[in-house]
Amino acid sequence: MTTEPRTTPAALLRAAELYGSNEAIADGSDRVTYTELLDRVRTTARALMAAGIEPGDRVAIWAPNTHHWVEALLAAQYAGATVVPISTRYTGHEALDLLQRTAAKALVVPARFLKADRLANVLDAAGPGGLPDLKLVVRTPSDNPADGVPTTAFPGGEILEWDRLAAAAEPVSVADADARAAAVSPDDIADILFTSGTTGKSKGVMTAHRQTVGIADAWADCAEIDSNDRYLVINPFFHTFGYKAGIMVCLLRGATNVPFATFDVPKVMDTVAAEKVTVLPGAPTIHQTILDFPTRDDYDLSSLRIAITGAAAVPVVLVERLQAELGYEAVLTAYGQTEAVVVTMCRTDDDPVTVATSSGRAIPGMEVRIGDQGEILVRGENVMLGYLDDPEATAKTIDADGWLHTGDVGVLDERGYLDITDRLKDMYISNGFNVYPAEVENTLARIDSVAEAAVIGIPDERAGEVGRAYVVVKPGATLTADEVIAFCKERLAGFKIPREVRIVDGLPRNPSGKVLKNDLREGKS
Structure with missing residues (x-):
C-alpha cells in the first residue's frame, strides 16, 4: 500500500x-x-x-x-x-x-x-x-x-x-x-x-x-523535505503553516515533527541543538533575533539546513547572513492565504536576491496571473471548496472561470516569480498574523460611548505592524484610550488589540461617506 x-x-x-x-x-x-x-x-x-x-x-x-x-x-x-x-x-x-x-x-x-x-x-x-x-x-x-x-x-x-x-x-x-x-x-x-x-x-x-494532502506534498517537494529531516514547527498548528506545511509535510515525508508550544529564542536554539533540527520556519524577526542573540555561539546550530520565512519583507542581507553565519543550504519564502494555503514558493537553488525580492513562483498544480488593478489571481486544484454557509462570499471570491481573487496586488517577472507590492484590502500583519481592521472596528462599535471608529496598521520594529485605532466619542460621553484597550482585551486575541488609541473629533471621509484611511495613515485625521 x-x-x-x-x-x-x-x-x-x-x-x-x-x-x-x-x-x-x-x-x-x-x-x-x-x-x-x-x-x-x-x-x-x-x-x-x-x-x-x-x-x-x-x-x-x-x-x-x-x-x-x-x-x-x-x-x-x-x-x-x-x-x-x-x-x-x-x-x-x-x-x-x-x-x-x-x-x-x-x-x-x-x-x-x-x-x-x-x-x-x-x-x-x-x-x-x-x-x-x-x-x-x-x-x-x-x-x-x-x-x-x-x-x-x-x-x-x-x-x-x-x-x-x-x-x-x-x-x-x-x-x-x-x-x-x-x-x-x-x-x-x-x-x-x-x-x-x-x-x-x-x-x-x-x-x-x-487538497490538504496535495498542498503539503507540493510544499514538501519545493522545500526538498525527506525522512532525515527534523522539523521544528514553531508556527501554530491552528494555522495553515503549522498544520498543512508542518504536520502534514512531516507525515508525507516521514520527517520528525518537533512541536514548539510557546516561543522563546533561547529555548528555540536549545531545542535546535538538542534535537538536531534541520528545518526552521518563522517570520523574519525570529531569524533576525537568533542571528543577533548575544550568546548564539553557545548553541550548536550546525544541523540547520532549510529556513522558511515570510509574512513580511525579507532583507537580502538577512538571507545572506542566514546562509553565511548559520550554514543554511537554502532560505525559502512563500506566498499564500488560507483560501489556497500555498500559491507560490521559492526553490532551494534560488539566489538571495530572488528570495528577498519575491515570494517565489507557482507551485505545481497552481496558476497565478495579474488581473485588474494589479490584483493577484490564483487558480488550481488546491483552491478552497468555498466558504462555510456563505455562497455569496464564495462567488465574489472565486469567479466563474475558477480564479481566486486574493485582494493582494503584485507583479510577475519574466520568470514567473511573484512580488507582492500592496494590498487591496486594509489587512495588516502583526507578528505574522493577519489582522482585519473591520473586525476590530466592529468590536469597538460595541462600546456604548463610541460613535464611530477606524483602525489602521502602522509600522512597528518588532511586530512588523501594529494597530492604531481612531475613536470618535458620542456627544456628552467620556472615554479614555486605556478603557478602549481594556474592552478589547476581553474580546479580542492579543495580536488584534490596537497598540495605540487616539480619541478624535471626527474621521476624514470622501464625498460618499467612506472613511479615508490613507489620510489617517498620512496623519491627516
Whole structure:
C-alpha cells in the first residue's frame, strides 16, 4: 500500500508502512514512532466513535502545539470527522463563535493553558444553553502540571480526560475504526479554517482531503523535505503553516515533527541543538533575533539546513547572513492565504536576491496571473471548496472561470516569480498574523460611548505592524484610550488589540461617506 495518498488517514497508514521506525513526533519526553502514532490515532479515533462522533461531524481543536494536537487532528479525520482549528490566542467569546457556527460536536482543549481554563472561558461566554451541539470535550493535560485539573462542569455533555482515551475506546474495535478511515473520500471536507474577512465577520474556509494532502506534498517537494529531516514547527498548528506545511509535510515525508508550544529564542536554539533540527520556519524577526542573540555561539546550530520565512519583507542581507553565519543550504519564502494555503514558493537553488525580492513562483498544480488593478489571481486544484454557509462570499471570491481573487496586488517577472507590492484590502500583519481592521472596528462599535471608529496598521520594529485605532466619542460621553484597550482585551486575541488609541473629533471621509484611511495613515485625521 505505497500508492500516493489522497486522504489524511491514507497518508498516516502509508507513513506507518514506509517510515514505521522513524521518530514521528519529538515532544519533550514524549517520543513516538510512525508505527506508534498510528496506534495512538486509532485509539483516539475509537474513543471519538464510541462517544458518538459520526462522519462529517465537526471536531474543534483549541490547543497549543503538542503531540496531543497532532493525534487529535489525525484521529478526528480517521473517524471521518472534519477538524476546526481554533487559535490559542482567541478569547472565550471568539472561540464560542466558531463552535456555534460549525455546530461542533466535540472540542479538544487543554485542562489549562497559560494558567487559563479555556473550557470555563467558552462556557462562561456561551451562558446556559449556548452550545447545544457540543456533546464531548476531550481534555488534554495542562501545559504546567502544577496548575492542576480544573473542576469545570459541562452539563451539556461529557468531559473525557486524555489519559482515559484507551478505556473509552474499548467499545469500538480497531477493525471498525479502520473501516471508518477507509471510507473517507478525497473529496470529503478535511478541515474548516477560519480567516477574518474585510466585512469583519470571519469566514470558514472549507478544504477537501485531496487538497490538504496535495498542498503539503507540493510544499514538501519545493522545500526538498525527506525522512532525515527534523522539523521544528514553531508556527501554530491552528494555522495553515503549522498544520498543512508542518504536520502534514512531516507525515508525507516521514520527517520528525518537533512541536514548539510557546516561543522563546533561547529555548528555540536549545531545542535546535538538542534535537538536531534541520528545518526552521518563522517570520523574519525570529531569524533576525537568533542571528543577533548575544550568546548564539553557545548553541550548536550546525544541523540547520532549510529556513522558511515570510509574512513580511525579507532583507537580502538577512538571507545572506542566514546562509553565511548559520550554514543554511537554502532560505525559502512563500506566498499564500488560507483560501489556497500555498500559491507560490521559492526553490532551494534560488539566489538571495530572488528570495528577498519575491515570494517565489507557482507551485505545481497552481496558476497565478495579474488581473485588474494589479490584483493577484490564483487558480488550481488546491483552491478552497468555498466558504462555510456563505455562497455569496464564495462567488465574489472565486469567479466563474475558477480564479481566486486574493485582494493582494503584485507583479510577475519574466520568470514567473511573484512580488507582492500592496494590498487591496486594509489587512495588516502583526507578528505574522493577519489582522482585519473591520473586525476590530466592529468590536469597538460595541462600546456604548463610541460613535464611530477606524483602525489602521502602522509600522512597528518588532511586530512588523501594529494597530492604531481612531475613536470618535458620542456627544456628552467620556472615554479614555486605556478603557478602549481594556474592552478589547476581553474580546479580542492579543495580536488584534490596537497598540495605540487616539480619541478624535471626527474621521476624514470622501464625498460618499467612506472613511479615508490613507489620510489617517498620512496623519491627516
